[in-house]
Amino acid sequence: MNLDLGPRPSFAPQIQAEVELGQLLFYDPILSGNRNISCASCHHPRFGTGDGVSLSLGEGATTLGPERRADPDNRPEQRIPRNAPALWNLGADDMDVMFHDGRLEADPAYGSGIRTPLEGDMVAGxxxxxxxxxxxxxLSADEMAGHYGENDVSRAVRLGQLSHPGGAWDIIAGRVAEIPEYRQRFDEILGAxxxxxxxxxxxxLAAFIRFEWRADDSPFDRAQLHGEALPTTAARGQELFYGSAGCSQCHTDWLQTDNRFHAIAMPQLGPGKAARFETHARDEGRLRVTGNPDDAYRFRTPSLRNVALTEPYGHNGAYATLEAVVRHHLDPVAALMSYDRSQAVLPGLDGVSDWAVMDDPVELERIAAANDLDPIALSDGDIADLVAFLEALTDSAAAKGRLGVPDSVPSGLPVER
Structure with missing residues (x-):
């Protein structure tokens, strides 16, 4: 099946010294307020560049993935409101919309070239x-900065001192500059x-992500570029995906995403996306960025590259398996109303309510009313074929990693392996 997918994704060439420096920074807890969490805590190759849970536990938790638990001496205040997104192909030149709600994207209309809610704090560079x-x-208290009063970074964040001189960014950069190996490596790149x-x-960090998690050599790619045959079930799934199942209406082009925002009645769990002074538990998605009521409950179409490695699925990890999330797409409203809560992968956190929205009929009706997808009938065999096709989007070489997890980092802090 030959497809018209447009131009192949392109990736800017990387400077190896920058990639290697980015690798060390990615795995180094020095970037967190309490020096106890790295980027890899929630984006680890062991879990397909996610963390294997529906909603992460950030500051105040220990260990990795589904085994992550609250530290009884400094427990998290809440779960992270959204699922840790995978990092595959975020370095492609046209992947310029970030996060589930697209709150950060490249936009030449802005002085910094980037549109973000922190525009007032954005700087060139x-x-x-x-x-x-x-x-x-x-800059997030629940993710890496730490809670108010715990450290100099969290205090600066609470006071609104972000990119200001002496603010949170300067504090973090100063920590890095004080470490001799980092100072030497930056000297080689920036100048003495x-x-x-x-x-x-x-x-x-971006240089490392572009290099390490470029995933564009899957069986699907080789079939399209070189005529290699997909397994029979995956080939049938591809025909469905790009045909009667309608998946490619949103999961377009080579990376299977239109980078746009759609409402598909995804079940909601966890604390919701709200400011500290708000009390609701809902997550209205793109609406929080644009203020447009038509954007309520819309979330960015994820790329499906290496999707078989990145469970759980959905903007809040509501579904534990590929089959389950595919079935949700067949009739989103019915799936919402009959959602099996055992699908959620939630490390223990005492004293929090994860199901306020699912227990509220009014909220469920709002989510259902926003749904974009019409019901579609597929057999169990069709669903199995679609899952087989999604598995054929796995770049096994990329999944193994190129640089991998370093044995140590210049700060001397522990590396989560």
Whole structure:
């Protein structure tokens, strides 16, 4: 089955020194307020560059993946409201929309070249939206910054001192600059004794992500480019995907995403996406970015590359398996109303309510009313074929990693392996 998928995704060439520096920073807890969490805590290759749970536990938790647990001496205040997104192909040149709600994207209309809710704090220096997205986790109390009063970064964040001189970004960059190996590596890239800015850290992280998690050599790619045959079940699934099942209406082009926003009545769990002063538990998705009521409960179409490795699925990880999330798409409203809560993978966190929305009939009706997808009838065999096709989007070489997890990092802090 030959498909017209448009131009192949392109990736900017990388400088190896930047990639290697970005690898060390990615796995180094020095970027977190309490020096106890790295980017890899929630985006680990062991879990397909996610963390294997529906909603992460960030600051105040220990260990990795489904085994992650709250630290009884400093427990998290809440779960992270959304599923940790996979990092596959975020370095492709046209992947310039970040996060489930697209709150950060490349936009030349803005002085920094990037549109974000933090526009007032944006500064020039990030080389891409991928580099700029690094600023969000380190400024989040629940993800990496820590809770107010725990450290100098969290105090700066609470006071609104972000990109200001002496603010959170400067504090983090200063920590890195004080470590001799990081200072030497940045000297080789920036020039001797040039100041290390947080934007430089973001750019190094982006260089590593572009290199390490480029995934564009799957059986699907080889079938399209070189005529290699897909397994029979995957070939049938491909015909459904690009035909009567209608999946390609949103999962378009080579990376199977239109980078747009759609409402598909996904069940909601966890604390919801709300400001600290708000009390509701719902997550209205794109609406929180645009303010447009028509964007309620819309979320960005995820790329499906290496999707077989990135469970659980959905903007909040509501479904534990590929088959389950495929079945949801067949009749989203019916699936919402009959959702099996055992699908959620939620590490223990005492004293929190994960099901406020699912227990509220009014909220369920709002989610259902926003749904974009019409019901479609597929057999169990059809669903199995679709899953087989999705598995054929796996780039096994990329999944093994190129640089891998370092044995140690320059700060001397523990590396989560």
């Amino acid at each position: 990030f080389d891409s939206a991928l580099a700029a997205q690094a600023m969000f986790p380190v 004794a040039e100041p290390i800015r947080f934007t430089d850290i973001g750019n190094m």
